[in-house]
Amino acid sequence: MCQQTAKPLIQDQIVFHGAGSMSEAIVRGLIARSVVHADHIVMLNRSNSERLAELRSRYGVTGSNDPAQKDDYLASAPIIVLAMKPKDAAAALRALGPILKDNQLIVSVIAGLSIRTIQGLLGRKQPVVRTMPNTSSSIGLGATGIAFSKEVSEEQRRLSLNIFEAVGITAVIDEERMETLTGISGSGPAYIYYMMEAMIAAGIRGGLTKEQSAELTIQTVLGAARMVQQTGEEPAALRKKVTSPGGSTQAALEVLDKGNFFETIIAAVSRCAERSREMGAALDQELAKDKETEES
Ligand SMILES: NC(=O)C1=CN([C@@H]2O[C@H](COP(=O)(O)OP(=O)(O)OC[C@H]3O[C@@H](n4cnc5c(N)ncnc54)[C@H](OP(=O)(O)O)[C@@H]3O)[C@@H](O)[C@H]2O)C=CC1
Numbered sequence: 238m239c240q241q242t243a244k245p246l247i248q249d250q251i252v253f254h255g256a257g258s259m260s261e262a263i264v265r266g267l268i269a270r271s272v273v274h275a276d277h278i279v280m281l282n283r284s285n286s287e288r289l290a291e292l293r294s295r296y297g298v299t300g301s302n303d304p305a306q307k308d309d310y311l312a313s314a315p316i317i318v319l320a321m322k323p324k325d326a327a328a329a330l331r332a333l334g335p336i337l338k339d340n341q342l343i344v345s346v347i348a349g350l351s352i353r354t355i356q357g358l359l360g361r362k363q364p365v366v367r368t369m370p371n372t373s374s375s376i377g378l379g380a381t382g383i384a385f386s387k388e389v390s391e392e393q394r395r396l397s398l399n400i401f402e403a404v405g406i407t408a409v410i411d412e413e414r415m416e417t418l419t420g421i422s423g424s425g426p427a428y429i430y431y432m433m434e435a436m437i438a439a440g441i442r443g444g445l446t447k448e449q450s451a452e453l454t455i456q457t458v459l460g461a462a463r464m465v466q467q468t469g470e471e472p473a474a475l476r477k478k479v480t481s482p483g484g485s486t487q488a489a490l491e492v493l494d495k496g497n498f499f500e501t502i503i504a505a506v507s508r509c510a511e512r513s514r515e516m517g518a519a520l521d522q523e524l525a526k527d528k529e530t531e532e533s
């Protein structure tokens with residue numbers, strides 16, 4: 238019997254410009270869900286050859302840090318995902334602009350970097366999709382914020398949504414809200430991991446084995462998230478159901494309140510958003526430098 242292999246949803250080549258944690262999370266998710274075939278994925282970095290070898294052997298993707306080869310890939314790919322650290326973005330965009338053609342889609346995952354600054358540093362009005370994913374994309378449970386520049390065609394919108402819907406949920410938002418979203422879902426996994434670290438440590442201090450403490454913590458976080466999702470009840474209502482008056486949970490929550498837990502989380506989200514804006518402003522200054530050089 239002839240076996241039918243399903244055609245991947247995305248047939249276009251995707252070039253990841255930057256081959257770190259975030260690129261890997263997206264690539265892993267795309268490949269695991271057969272949304273893009275590994276043959277159509279190219280991962281580029283600046284210099285780390287060992288990392289490229291690891292990605293090649295793990296996912297079967299193409300990897301390169303050879304400057305001429307990288308330019309060839311970048312000059313022809315219909316989709317380029319910008320995934321370097323913000324501090325490396327200005328130089329990368331200045332070098333990228335002159336080799337691009339009009340219709341190549343730029344998808345940025347870079348925190349703080351605005352569509353206007355991307356187009357300014359490229360020196361051309363390229364179609365740009367600004368996104369803020371998170372590392373849970375690697376297991377298909379990502380949450381990605383998306384904003385489009387007006388140059389993005391309907392087909393390119395669909396294509397970029399396909400990429401991120403394949404690795405989790407998406408929220409199309411006004412670009413001005415991207416920093417707040419970063420504070421919630423982009424960086425959010427780190428807050429949850431931090432809380433889990435503390436819970437595991439507390440279990441160990443109380444005499445549980447490391448394995449027991451970790452397993453119980455994981456299941457508790459998983460169960461709590463699923464309860465909110467599946468019951469549709471507000472977190473506050475579910476919290477009340479755990480909290481018997483005068484009981485142990487109430488005693489624990491009183492300690493959290495003494496540490497101003499609720500407002501501390503809100504302050505952390507707010508500082509995260511502010512830091513994203515600061516990183517964006519630093520990249521804006523790079524653009525201002527380009528304009529000054531042009532004028533002088
Ligand atoms: N990690 C996360 O949870 C999230 C990250 N992001 C965003 O993703 C971006 C990448 O973060 P992350 O993956 O954690 O970073 P990493 O440090 O893990 O990876 C950065 C990658 O960029 C490469 N790089 C640097 N300069 C260039 C260049 N000029 N050309 C090509 N590649 C280059 C590096 O290569 P080499 O190692 O060879 O120098 C490396 O592969 C950031 O802008 C961040 O804001 C967004 C959402 C979540």
Ligand SMILES: O=C(O)[C@@H]1CCC=N1
Pocket residue numbers: 348419423424
């Ligand atoms: O820490 C950072 O800057 C990036 C952005 C969101 C998650 N990590």
